[in-house]
Each structure stands twice: as C-alpha cells, then as structure tokens.
Amino acid sequence: MTLDQLIEEIKLKAKPFYMNEEGVAFDDIHDWNHMRRVYGAAKKMLELAPEANRGEVLLAAILHDIGRANDRQASHAEISYNLAKEFLPEYQTEFLANNIDLEKVLKMVRYHSIAHICPDKAIAESLEFNILTDADKVDMFGALGMVRVPIAEAYKQPQVVYHTYEHLAKMTDPNNFQFRSEAGRKIGQKYKDYSEKFVKDLEAQQQEFELD
Ligand SMILES: [Fe+2]
Numbered sequence: 001m002t003l004d005q006l007i008e009e010i011k012l013k014a015k016p017f018y019m020n021e022e023g024v025a026f027d028d029i030h031d032w033n034h035m036r037r038v039y040g041a042a043k044k045m046l047e048l049a050p051e052a053n054r055g056e057v058l059l060a061a062i063l064h065d066i067g068r069a070n071d072r073q074a075s076h077a078e079i080s081y082n083l084a085k086e087f088l089p090e091y092q093t094e095f096l097a098n099n100i101d102l103e104k105v106l107k108m109v110r111y112h113s114i115a116h117i118c119p120d121k122a123i124a125e126s127l128e129f130n131i132l133t134d135a136d137k138v139d140m141f142g143a144l145g146m147v148r149v150p151i152a153e154a155y156k157q158p159q160v161v162y163h164t165y166e167h168l169a170k171m172t173d174p175n176n177f178q179f180r181s182e183a184g185r186k187i188g189q190k191y192k193d194y195s196e197k198f199v200k201d202l203e204a205q206q207q208e209f210e211l212d
C-alpha cells in the first residue's frame with residue numbers, strides 16, 4: 001500500500017466518527033469539515049517543511065478529533081486516542097513500510113490539545129507534532145475562526161458575545177496559541193493577526209456604545 005492509499009484507507013475508517021447518525025457532518029466546528037480544513041492546512045505547511053514526515057502529520061490530522069462527537073472539551077483528545085488505538089494497529093505493517101511510527105501518531109492524537117502534559121518530550125517538540133497543532137490552530141483564527149468561536153462558545157454558556165470576546169482576547173494574546181513551526185507561522189500568522197484586529201475592533205465598539 002502506498003502512502004496515498006494508506007491515507008485514503010484511514011480517512012474511510014475515520015469518517016464515520018466525524019459524522020452524525022444520518023451521515024452528515026454534525027456542526028462544522030469539530031467534525032469532518034474541521035478535519036478537512038486541518039488536513040488542508042497541514043498539507044500546505046508540509047510543502048514548506050519537506051523534511052517533516054508527511055505520513056505522520058497527515059494521519060494524525062485525520063485522526064486527531066475523531067473523539068469530538070462524544071466530548072467537546074479537552075478530554076476529546078483522549079477519546080480520539082482510544083478510538084484510534086482500536087483500529088490503527090491492524091495497519092502496523094503498512095505504517096512500517098511507509099516509514100511511519102504508529103506509536104508516535106497515536107501520541108500526537110492523544111496530546112494534540114494538551115502538549116504540555118505529553119510525557120514524551122521528543123514527540124511534543126517534534127516538527128510533525130508542531131505542524132499538526134499549528135494546522136489545528138489555523139482553524140481557530142481568521143474569518144473562519146470568527147464564525148467558529150462564537151458557535152463553540154454557545155455550547156458552553158448563553159452570554160455568547162461576552163464570552164466570545166473574552167475567549168478571543170485570550171486566543172489572540174501574543175503569548176498564547178503561538179505557532180510552533182516556521183511553516184505554521186508562515187501559513188497561519190496572518191489569520192491570527194486578522195483575529196487580533198477583530199478583537200480590537202470589538203473592544204472599541206463595545207466601549208463606544210456601552211454607556212450607563
Ligand atoms: Fe482537538
């Protein structure tokens with residue numbers, strides 16, 4: 001099996017996890033459509049980082065949120081990992097033939113949203129892991145992020161405007177959610193800049209009109 005064939009096969013396995021019972025992408029926020037965007041961003045970053053292991057990045061991108069349908073919080077990564085480890089080992093030979101470390105892909109999935117607690121520092125600091133998390137980050141920012149974030153906030157609480165503002169302010173803080181790879185920065189930074197401007201505009205508009 002070539003790498004492209006392996007990728008297509010794993011996509012077929014992963015797809016049902018990203019869809020609802022009717023076979024439709026369930027919210028465009030963390031479902032099949034989110035995965036497609038992360039996958040697309042990762043592919044663009046890989047063009048700028050040809051030294052990265054393409055298979056590890058793309059397979060982890062395909063699998064990273066398969067646990068989202070069951071949990072919208074950070075622990076979804078653990079669910080994604082548990083689901084992936086059920087069916088991934090049957091491809092061990094194919095992974096080896098394509099120079100892909102199966103255990104590393106599983107760890108990339110498990111810690112994609114909680115890199116700071118990944119016990120394997122070599123993986124958490126690897127180019128492949130950084131590209132995966134950078135590609136995931138790009139979907140938080142830019143015009144798409146401005147549509148996604150309020151919907152994600154609405155899952156959590158009713159004061160959507162204010163919580164969105166607070167969340168976006170945290171996200172766009174230069175110290176938070178930094179791109180960790182050079183390729184990620186080149187592809188993603190303009191979307192973070194867009195969001196930063198949006199937050200400033202939102203803040204200014206609130207201050208202009210929220211009078212006592
Ligand atoms: Fe995730």
Ligand SMILES: [Fe+2]
Nearest residue numbers: 038064065136
């Ligand atoms: Fe994601």
